Amino acid sequence: MADALTGVSRALREAPPDRVVEAADRAIRSVLGASGTSVFVADYRTNGLWPVLDSRQPEAATQAVQSLVQRCFSSQRSVRDTGVEGRCRLYLPLSVWGERLGVLMVELPGTPSEEVVGRAADIAGEVAMALRAADRETDRYRRARRRERLSMAAELQWELLPGRSVSHGAFHLAGQLEPAYTVGGDHFDWSVDDDRLTVTVLNGDGIGLAAALLTAVTVNAMRNARRSGGGLVEQAELASDTVYYQHRGHRHVATVLLELDCATGRVRAVDAGSPHLMRLRGGTVTRVQLEQQLPLGMFAETRYDLQEFDLDPGDRLFVVSDGVWGADPSGRETYGQRAMARSMRATRLQPPTEAVGTVMRELQAFHADTDLRDDAVVVCLDWHGSASREDG
Structure with missing residues (x-):
């Protein structure tokens, strides 16, 4: 088993980045005796999965196959489909550190044993890691993911994102950005370092490319401040000064910066005219009240204060931009007044990767499925408590 996995890993490492899928196919056929494989990657909205080898023709995957691929992707569990002539198709999630990339399909000549399924799952992990690494060196997988052309602003924003989800022994985190192909200034970022999770969510000022450039600078x-060892205050102040001296107060960015102590659930925060924080505890959604300070870049030499609050094990924290909270497509009450809390309560049994999609889908329905008028960001954080931390 170890030798076989090592062989697959070596084949993936030695393959050119744009040929990882073909290298995986050859290695899996050799190691598992498979008769075929296919790799499906999730699109930018994560509402469809598309074959890399034939990404220009999504009809190549039948509706039945798409249903099985989607079930595997959503559940993050292997799915088996026994077909004619005793053949079995095994669908395996492609995930790295909690980020869902897609699904690997392996076609086997007979019903696989549990040992074979375990080996296939380990191989899927190797393929996922290779795809994630290769994604920076080739456009092939990005072309497979996009179902229409991105605007220039959206191209900048997607390049700037850290990912769409990440998991840890103490937390699970996911984010979603809409409208996926035309976003402007709203954004999220995160980093995990030494049992600390830093999360930022931004409401960029303006629209289009100018807003995306402002967000990129911020x-x-x-x-830069965080990677130099600066805390939340230093991060906010450096970003504020940078934006101010670029735009002299004519442009600014509303931001919230959060730092979670993964061992205790203590959250430090800097609220710079921020997006909105909502806590789901049990079945109740309440707003986390923070004292709003000046948006970044409004005045020179602005200084910021830290605030703190606690999460209990099992708490879910949502951070939403104004495009979510303040949506009022027909002049009636905003989405944030009542409808948003209902959608958040409906996510109680979903992981964050599904929860952000639920809130976004309800937002689209609130707009009567017309195009969103503003950028929208939803970030969902579950803190499990330090007892679930797996060291080693």
């Missing part, structure tokens, strides 16, 4: 200023 995010990279905060990253």
